[in-house]
Amino acid sequence: xxxxxxxxxxxxxxxxxxxxxxxxxxxxxxxxxxxxxxxxxxxxxxxxxxxxxxxxxxxxxxxxxxxxxxxxxxxxxxxxxxxxxxxxxxxxxxxxxxxxxxxxxxxxxxxxxxxxxxxxxxxxxxxxxxxxxxxxxxxxxxxxxxxxxxxxxxxxxxxxxxxxxxxxxxxxxxxxxxxxxxxxxxxxxxxxxxxxxxxxxxxxxxxxxxxxxxxxxxxxxxxxxxxxxxxxxxxxxxxxxxxxxxxxxxxxxxxxxxxxxxxxxxxxxxxxxxxxxxxxxxxxxxxxxxxxxxxxxxxxxxxxxxxxxxxxxxxxxxxxxxxxxxxxxxxxxxxxxxxxxxxxxxxxxxxxxxxxxxxxxxxxxxxxxxxxxxxxxxxxxxxxxxxxxxxxxxxxxxxxxxxxxxxxxxxxxxxxxxxxxxxxxxxxxxxxxxxxx
Numbered sequence: 001x002x003x004x005x006x007x008x009x010x011x012x013x014x015x016x017x018x019x020x021x022x023x024x025x026x027x028x029x030x031x032x033x034x035x036x037x038x039x040x041x042x043x044x045x046x047x048x049x050x051x052x053x054x055x056x057x058x059x060x061x062x063x064x065x066x067x068x069x070x071x072x073x074x075x076x077x078x079x080x081x082x083x084x085x086x087x088x089x090x091x092x093x094x095x096x097x098x099x100x101x102x103x104x105x106x107x108x109x110x111x112x113x114x115x116x117x118x119x120x121x122x123x124x125x126x127x128x129x130x131x132x133x134x135x136x137x138x139x140x141x142x143x144x145x146x147x148x149x150x151x152x153x154x155x156x157x158x159x160x161x162x163x164x165x166x167x168x169x170x171x172x173x174x175x176x177x178x179x180x181x182x183x184x185x186x187x188x189x190x191x192x193x194x195x196x197x198x199x200x201x202x203x204x205x206x207x208x209x210x211x212x213x214x215x216x217x218x219x220x221x222x223x224x225x226x227x228x229x230x231x232x233x234x235x236x237x238x239x240x241x242x243x244x245x246x247x248x249x250x251x252x253x254x255x256x257x258x259x260x261x262x263x264x265x266x267x268x269x270x271x272x273x274x275x276x277x278x279x280x281x282x283x284x285x286x287x288x289x290x291x292x293x294x295x296x297x298x299x300x301x302x303x304x305x306x307x308x309x310x311x312x313x314x315x316x317x318x319x320x321x322x323x324x325x326x327x328x329x330x331x332x333x334x335x336x337x338x339x340x341x342x343x344x345x346x347x348x349x350x351x352x353x354x355x356x357x358x359x360x361x362x363x364x365x366x367x368x369x370x371x372x373x374x375x376x377x378x379x380x381x382x383x384x385x386x387x388x389x390x391x392x393x394x395x396x397x398x399x400x401x402x403x404x405x406x407x408x409x410x411x412x413x414x415x416x417x418x419x420x421x422x423x424x425x426x427x428x429x430x431x432x433x434x435x436x437x
Contacts, residue, residue, distance in 0.1 A: 003128030005064060005163035006105045007156070008071045009098040010132025012040065014140030014152040017282065021149040026084040039088045043095025044102065045382040046194040050187040051103040052376075060104035060111065065167060067100025072160040079150035094153075102378055110362060119309070119359050123300015126355045127293050130347075134289030137282040186226040193219035194379075201383070204390040247430050248313075249380050251423045252357050255317050256384025258324060258420040259350045261392045261413060262288050262343065263385075269330065269409055287340045291323075291347020292354070299355040309363070313356035314427045319349025321420035328413035331406065349420075354381070392416065 015036065022028070022036065055063040074094040081087035109125040110118050143151035193216050200212035263285070270281040299316075303309045323346025330339060358377045395415060399408035 002064070002105060002108050002163075002167075003125065003131075004159060004166065005068050005101055006125075006128060007132040008068065008075070008160045008163070009044070009102055010129055011136045011139070011156055011159075012098070013133050013136025014143065014155075015136075017137055017140030018144045018149040018152045021144050022087075025149055026087070028084060035088055036091060039091040040095045040098070041382065041386065042195055042198050043092045044099040045198060045379060045386070046191045047096065047099035048103050048379050048382075049194075049376065050190055051099050052107070053187070055104040055107060060107040061167070063100055064104045064108060065164060067097050067102075067104070068160045068164045068167075070100055071097030072157045072164075073097075075153045075156050075160070079154035106358065106362065106377065118362065119303040119355075120297075120300045122358045122362070123297040123303075123355050126296035126300070126351060126358065130289050130292035130296060130351060134286045134293060137286055141282050186223055186230055189219050189223040189226055192216075193223055198383075198386050201386050201390055205394060247426060248357065248360060249376070251313075251317070251426055252353075252377075252380040253384045253387065254419055254423040254426075255320060255350070255353050256381045257388045257391065258416045258423070259320050259346060260385040260388035261324070261416040262327065262346060264388060264392050265396060265409060265412060266327070266343070268405075272405070273332070284336065284340060284343070287343040288347040288350075291344040291349075292351030293347075295348040295351030296355045299352045303356060303359055309356045309359040310427065313353050313360065314424050316349045316351070316353025316356060317420050317424035317427060319352060320346055321349070321417045321424065323347070323349055324413050324417035324420060328410045328417060330410070 019036070051063065071094065074090055074097045078087060078090040078094055081090055106122070106125065109121045112121065139155070140152050143155055196212045196216035196219060200209045200216055203209040203212060266285055266288075267281065270276050270284060273281075276284075299312055303312050307315075323342050323344070326338070326342030326345060330342070354377075357380075361377055392412065396408055396412045399411050403411070
């Protein structure tokens with residue numbers, strides 16, 4: 001039921017397939033479609049940590065239910081948007097709903113089981129998240145063909161309502177602590193810092209990125225100062241200063257940056273292959289998420305029993321790199337089975353890494369901050385994907401100026417693989433510090 005509710009956000013990958021239809025429907029330039037993504041991602045990413053703390057304060061189940069109601073309403077509004085401007089406003093509202101749901105998902109799942117079963121619960125939850133990502137492109141193509149682009153939004157309304165009904169008997173008590181209050185000033189500083197940082201990453205090739213970066217630095221400095229003085233900080237500044245914990249979050253950004261190159265460039269490669277229809281290309285691309293679906297629950301059973309979470313994270317980062325190496329060897333003659341294999345290996349690595357990272361973060365933070373822990377996991381993942389959208393595409397475009405599409409594709413994935421291997425190396429060299437965190 002929690003996984004079903006989370007699907008309202010994870011199935012947003014179905015929107016990517018509808019981009020051409022949205023562009024035609026509102027008579028847009030292709031470049032304008034980026035704001036459909038930016039408005040949504042900026043909104044939910046900037047709110048995750050703050051809402052995770054709100055969930056820790058007033059109750060995760062309450063915030064999750066509010067998120068489902070909000071998401072259902074916003075999705076309905078987006079599907080009936082009368083203009084492109086209205087669609088963007090409603091996408092921001094949808095981002096708020098996604099943040100409400102995602103910020104408390106991990107906390108709810110782990111609260112249903114004892115701490116000794118935390119890794120297994122996180123494995124199932126990670127699998128459900130990946131399953132939503134896998135289904136999105138497959139459903140998006142079929143829905144757009146049958147009912148045009150609004151269908152990729154309204155089809156999630158009954159999912160949200162169904163999850164809400166199933167949550168009626170959720171046996172989770174409020175984690176509210178006496179005298180605990182949400183730090184509004186710190187929350188606002190954090191939101192401003194995250195929004196401007198994400199805009200700086202998105203505008204990396206433009207001069208405006210400098211101003212966004214400066215504003216972000218000022219906002220984060222204000223956040224740190226505020227949290228040091230706050231009686232009930234959103235997140236303890238001391239833990240972020242621990243070398244092992246800080247490095248772990250940096251590695252998560254790097255690993256997701258490398259992995260997201262698949263979703264950015266592989267669709268363009270598949271579009272060049274003769275005989276690959278849109279549905280077939282979508283099915284091949286879904287193999288990446290399918291790998292994570294298979295790996296996450298298995299990793300959840302192994303972590304803590306036969307292998308530590310730190311070593312599992314290293315194995316996952318290495319597997320991501322190995323899958324990217326296989327993809328970098330694609331040519332026009334590569335058999336489909338080998339293409340699927342490369343995507344599967346990369347996806348398995350990502351599933352292993354994300355499960356291990358989630359387990360380490362939730363164990364490092366106090367039990368009462370479980371909402372913040374789950375939000376931090378999603379935030380670093382989002383930072384990696386946003387950074388990839390700027391850096392990976394920039395590298396590919398630079399390479400394509402002097403090389404063919406295929407050569408640029410191969411070299412970009414070689415560099416992405418090196419990034420994943422570097423992430424694994426950083427974890428291996430600092431595993432003791434991460435364990436101490």
